[in-house]
Amino acid sequence: MGFRLRRPDTAFSYDPSGKEHARRKDEGHLAFVRKLPCLITGRYGVDPCHVRYGDPLYKKSRTGKGTKPDDCWVVPMIRKKHDEQHDQNEREFWRAQGIDPLAVARDLYAVSGDEEAAKRILTAARVRKAA
Template identity: 80%
Template sequence: MSSRILRPSTAFTLDPSGKEKKRKKDEGHLAFVRKLPCLITGRYGVDPCHIRYGDPLYNKSRTGKATKPDDCWVVPMIREKHDEQHSQNEHLFWKTQGIDPLAVARDLYAISGDEEAAQRIIAAARVRKRI
C-alpha cells in the first residue's frame, strides 16, 4: 500500500500565513529611481527595473512573469540592460554583472528621495563590480 504526503499550500513559500499579498506600489519611489544613473552603465535615462527572483536573505519572494514584485525591489537600468536582464536567467545575469541587485534595491528604498545618497549606493555597487 502506498501513501501520499500532502503538503500545505504554503510549503514552498516565504510567507507561511498562506494569505495572498497585494503588490505594494510606490509611485514616488519609482519616480525617484527614474532620476538615477543606470546601475550597470552609469548612464541616465533609466527605467525602474523590478527584480523578480526571490531570496530568503532579504525576505523577498519570487514573482512570476505575470506579476511584478513590490516597487521597493527596483534598480535603475537603461532600457537595453533592462531588456537583457529579462531575456535570460535573471539570477545568472546579476551574478555575471557582479552586483547584488536586491541589496541595492533595499538600500535605495531606505533612502528614497535622497539623490546624493543614491548616487553613493550606485557608485559603490559599480566599484564592487569591477573588483
C-alpha cells in the same frame, strides 16, 4: 492500496501565514528611481527595473512572468540592460555583472527621495563590480 500525502498551502512559501499579500506599489519611489543613473553603465534615461528572483536572505519571494514584485525591489537600468536582464536567467545576469541587485534595491528604498545618497549607493555598487 495507495495513499496520498497532502502538502499544506504554505509548504514552499516565504509567508508562513499562507496569505498572499497584495503587491506593494510605490509610484513615488518609481519616480525617484527614474531620476537616477543606470546601476550598470552610470548613464541617465533609465527605467525602474524590478528584480524578480527571490532570496530568503532578503525575505523576498520569487515572482513569475505575469506578476511584478513590490516596487521596493527596483534598480535603475537603461532600456538595453533592462531587456538583457529579462531575456536571460536573471541570477546569471547579475552574477556576470558582479552586482547584488537586491542589496542595491533595498538600500535605494531606504534612502528614497535622497538623490545624493542614492548616487553614492549606485557608485559603490559599480566600484565593487570593477574591483
